[in-house]
Amino acid sequence: xGAIRARDTRDALDLPRPALTRMHLEAAHVPAGYLLEVRHxxxxxxxxxxxEDVSVQVGKGTVHALIGENGAGKSTxxxxxxxxxxxxxxEVRLAGRTLTLGDPRRALESGIAMIHQELNLxxxxxxxxxxxxxxxxxxxxxxxxxxxxxxxxxxxLERLQIDLAPEAEVRSLSIxxxxxxxxxxxxxxxxxxxxxxxxxSALGEHDTAHLxxxxxxxxxxxxxxxxxxxxxxxxxxxxxxxxxxxxGRYIGTERPGNLTREQIIRMxxxxxxxxxxxxGRAAPGAVRLAARALTLRPHFHDVSFELHAGEILGVxxxxxxxxxxxxxALFGVTPASSGHIWIDGAEVRVDxxxxxxxxGMALLTEDRKETGCLLTLDVLENLAIAALNRDFVRFGxxxxxxxxxxxxxxxxxxxxxxxxxxxxxxYLSGGNQQxxxxxxxLLTGPRILILDEPTRGIDVxxxxxxxxxxxxxxxxxxxxxxxxxxxxxILAVSHRIMVxxxxxxxxxxxxAHADQEKIMALAAH
Amino acid sequence: xxxxVTSPPVRPERRWPPEASILLVLLGLALLFELLGWMFxxxxxxxxxxxxxxxxxxxxxxxxxxxxxxxxIITGGIDLSSGSVVALTAMVAASLAQSTDAVHPVYPSLIxxxxxxxxxxxxxxxxxxxxxxxxxxxxTSIPPFIATLGVMVSARGLAKWYTRGQPVSxxxxxxxxxxxxAVPVVIFLATALIFHIALRYTRYGKFxxxxxxxxxxxxxxxINVPRHLLAVYTIAGVLSGLAGIVTSARAExxxxxxxxxxELDAIAAAVIGGASLAGGVxxxxxxxxxxxxxxxxxxxxxxxxxxAYYQEIVKGGIIVAAVIADQYRRRARDPRAxx
Numbered sequence: 001x002g003a004i005r006a007r008d009t010r011d012a013l014d015l016p017r018p019a020l021t022r023m024h025l026e027a028a029h030v031p032a033g034y035l036l037e038v039r040h041x042x043x044x045x046x047x048x049x050x051x052e053d054v055s056v057q058v059g060k061g062t063v064h065a066l067i068g069e070n071g072a073g074k075s076t077x078x079x080x081x082x083x084x085x086x087x088x089x090x091e092v093r094l095a096g097r098t099l100t101l102g103d104p105r106r107a108l109e110s111g112i113a114m115i116h117q118e119l120n121l122x123x124x125x126x127x128x129x130x131x132x133x134x135x136x137x138x139x140x141x142x143x144x145x146x147x148x149x150x151x152x153x154x155x156x157l158e159r160l161q162i163d164l165a166p167e168a169e170v171r172s173l174s175i176x177x178x179x180x181x182x183x184x185x186x187x188x189x190x191x192x193x194x195x196x197x198x199x200x201s202a203l204g205e206h207d208t209a210h211l212x213x214x215x216x217x218x219x220x221x222x223x224x225x226x227x228x229x230x231x232x233x234x235x236x237x238x239x240x241x242x243x244x245x246x247x248g249r250y251i252g253t254e255r256p257g258n259l260t261r262e263q264i265i266r267m268x269x270x271x272x273x274x275x276x277x278x279x280g281r282a283a284p285g286a287v288r289l290a291a292r293a294l295t296l297r298p299h300f301h302d303v304s305f306e307l308h309a310g311e312i313l314g315v316x317x318x319x320x321x322x323x324x325x326x327x328x329a330l331f332g333v334t335p336a337s338s339g340h341i342w343i344d345g346a347e348v349r350v351d352x353x354x355x356x357x358x359x360g361m362a363l364l365t366e367d368r369k370e371t372g373c374l375l376t377l378d379v380l381e382n383l384a385i386a387a388l389n390r391d392f393v394r395f396g397x398x399x400x401x402x403x404x405x406x407x408x409x410x411x412x413x414x415x416x417x418x419x420x421x422x423x424x425x426x427y428l429s430g431g432n433q434q435x436x437x438x439x440x441x442l443l444t445g446p447r448i449l450i451l452d453e454p455t456r457g458i459d460v461x462x463x464x465x466x467x468x469x470x471x472x473x474x475x476x477x478x479x480x481x482x483x484x485x486x487x488x489x490i491l492a493v494s495h496r497i498m499v500x501x502x503x504x505x506x507x508x509x510x511x512a513h514a515d516q517e518k519i520m521a522l523a524a525h
Numbered sequence: 526x527x528x529x530v531t532s533p534p535v536r537p538e539r540r541w542p543p544e545a546s547i548l549l550v551l552l553g554l555a556l557l558f559e560l561l562g563w564m565f566x567x568x569x570x571x572x573x574x575x576x577x578x579x580x581x582x583x584x585x586x587x588x589x590x591x592x593x594x595x596x597x598i599i600t601g602g603i604d605l606s607s608g609s610v611v612a613l614t615a616m617v618a619a620s621l622a623q624s625t626d627a628v629h630p631v632y633p634s635l636i637x638x639x640x641x642x643x644x645x646x647x648x649x650x651x652x653x654x655x656x657x658x659x660x661x662x663x664x665t666s667i668p669p670f671i672a673t674l675g676v677m678v679s680a681r682g683l684a685k686w687y688t689r690g691q692p693v694s695x696x697x698x699x700x701x702x703x704x705x706x707a708v709p710v711v712i713f714l715a716t717a718l719i720f721h722i723a724l725r726y727t728r729y730g731k732f733x734x735x736x737x738x739x740x741x742x743x744x745x746x747x748i749n750v751p752r753h754l755l756a757v758y759t760i761a762g763v764l765s766g767l768a769g770i771v772t773s774a775r776a777e778x779x780x781x782x783x784x785x786x787x788e789l790d791a792i793a794a795a796v797i798g799g800a801s802l803a804g805g806v807x808x809x810x811x812x813x814x815x816x817x818x819x820x821x822x823x824x825x826x827x828x829x830x831x832x833a834y835y836q837e838i839v840k841g842g843i844i845v846a847a848v849i850a851d852q853y854r855r856r857a858r859d860p861r862a863x864x
Contacts, residue, residue, distance in 0.1 A: 333745060357747030365745055374738035376805030385735050386746040393728045400726065440746070
């Protein structure tokens with residue numbers, strides 16, 4: 001491998017090489033053989049401490065897994081190491097040398113490569129072009145030497161035992177194939193540390209085994225892998241050490257063999273379960289929304305449930321479990337391909353959001369900015385838009401004073417903090433934008449509320465207000481389906497909890513019998 | 526959580542409407558030409574009734590088109606077919622408006638028809654073209670640029686094919702009256718008023734802005750986005766048809782080469798008037814001012830006897846400047862886009 005590397009990549013390419021070479025020379029002085037040392041890293045975003053004083057060491061030739069709940073800070077830590085995000089405090093040392101943080105290019109040149117969960121390849125270009133983009137071998141006059149490009153790619157892929165043609169277009173590859181291209185690309189930089197963010201989430205068993213074989217090969221050469229995963233069963237198979245993060249804090253590092261699955265879950269979830277539900281069990285009303293065998297492959301399949309008037313059904317699961325797609329299917333955004341939906345006992349075909357709104361449903365989408373806010377418009381217009389579909393219009397004309405009055409009342413009820421209703425919604429804080437979007441739906445008088453991550457990315461105060469509002473709406477008879485990735489939120493707000501894993505419902509728990517461990521056991525693999 | 530949140534006032538302290546800055550540009554340009562006029566020609570630019578009338582007359586047709594195009598741009602789309610639709614409408618309407626004096630009428634049995642026939646036919650042709658644009662965009666996933674580019678080319682071809690390239694002339698007096706005197710200006714301003722009201726005070730208008738601002742959010746809010754786009758493009762087509770009627774009435778003939786590049790002038794008027802090509806932003810008042818700016822520039826250069834070449838060069842510069850200004854406005858609107 002070393003010979004190929006020297007001949008093919010560096011010398012031919014005239015790559016900046018000093019960083020690596022010097023590190024190899026200094027490696028002898030590194031204490032305890034740590035390749036990567038993360039020391040006292042802290043990072044906060046407005047209103048949220050994403051990481052607090054986190055330290056992690058990764059030994060040479062090892063696979064170090066990083067686990068934690070959604071939002072525990074894993075991805076932020078990875079991004080800091082890869083130079084994509086700048087830390088507020090702390091340092092990262094690679095082979096004893098302190099890295100300049102916050103510069104992805106420098107991190108790459110120093111020997112750290114990251115494979116993102118969302119793959120960053122150009123679909124219309126070939127495998128070879130993707131791997132060597134910006135570093136193509138050139139002939140005279142700046143022409144790309146395609147023969148050399150393909151030869152080099154061929155050698156690289158052969159070394160990794162990846163069976164792909166250098167000239168294949170990336171768009172023709174499966175997800176697994178693209179993942180392999182990303183790995184090859186990362187290794188073409190001669191990286192010492194490879195960061196993988198849930199690399200197996202889209203892979204089948206066979207491809208996963210191949211990936212693990214590649215990882216073992218790499219570690220046998222002294223390279224290290226930092227590996228984010230949600231899958232418990234992978235830990236023992238591939239990881240030498242496991243570090244658990246929770247709420248941005250370092251919880252502990254252990255060898256996977258020394259821990260039971262239950263112990264790991266407890267480390268991840270951690271909190272004392274004192275967050276008692278702020279509400280009693282609502283008197284169960286009539287079944288308002290029922291679903292049977294809803295299927296939309298590959299997102300979810302055979303989902304059946306009943307949602308009663310006055311009930312809050314929490315939907316828990318890991319990212320990618322199909323919860324948001326289920327919410328969208330119920331609302332007709334991307335209708336299910338098969339299955340049945342009943343509203344108040346009558347079967348309905350919800351084929352578009354317009355139908356759903358007409359049926360008295362409301363959907364608060366997961367992504368406030370992408371699918372919620374009308375960013376060029378003001379608070380009033382954002383509040384009114386859904387209700388205009390049903391009320392507030394006479395002969396096509398909007399009843400201005402009535403709309404303004406209703407929006408002012410709603411804004412007051414939800415305590416939206418805005419200088420005026422004519423303020424552009426883009427100027428509001430995330431929490432206030434979210435309140436406006438909830439208000440948009442409340443103005444339609446919905447009987448079924450589907451809330452997808454209703455408090456994502458908003459501050460603690462607004463979060464508590466929204467939780468109270470949800471409970472209040474249910475108490476007034478609304479049926480609420482709430483998707484949330486935050487277990488404390490699920491436990492604090494829901495009457496019942498439906499857990500999904502890889503597109504299937506794995507269990508429904510009564511709030512009284514549910515705790516974080518039980519939910520995680522149903523949600524994780 | 527503060528408990529002392531009062532009901533927000535509906536209106537904050539009075540802000541300048543977004544059109545104010547464009548109006549200043551219009552006035553500034555007019556005064557500039559006035560000044561240059563006194564400096565080089567010792568005449569007034571503005572104090573000349575005839576010139577002002579001609580100026581507004583010349584841009585009325587562009588203005589009528591621009592009112593439709595503004596609505597399309599607010600939805601985040603574009604309409605390149607307007608100029609060709611003007612030509613096609615002019616041909617069809619003129620062919621049904623020929624008088625007994627016509628030597629070789631297109632339809633010898635259909636001469637001296639009441640004026641309502643060619644007008645209705647012209648509007649129907651415009652509506653059909655708009656409906657085609659709208660269906661292509663709403664029912665397939667091709668971008669508006671491509672759909673309307675196709676219709677632009679085909680409509681021009683249809684206009685030429687209609688009489689094998691021959692102009693249609695000798696029209697009835699009643700038809701020619703549509704283009705005479707201040708009638709085109711009245712049509713322009715009346716259309717502007719109607720759609721100003723439609724955009725500001727009707728559900729149609731609110732949905733138009735919502736779709737342009739965030740099509741996904743609009744759809745999730747229950748708006749039937751394809752149906753609405755169909756309506757917007759059809760309205761734009763009808764207005765292009767109206768512009769074609771006015772053009773042929775003014776020229777007292779229909780010619781396949783009419784309306785050449787009008788689509789670009791109309792887009793320019795809308796963009797200069799503050800409509801954002803990214804969608805969700807734009808007003809009819811701004812478009813009217815934008816149209817007048819184009820008129821002042823053309824008329825001012827003619828007044829100063831500057832070569833037509835320079836006119837086009839400067840017009841291009843103004844369009845680009847307007848789009849750059851739009852970029853700055855958009856960045857100011859979304860603070861996160863900067864950092």
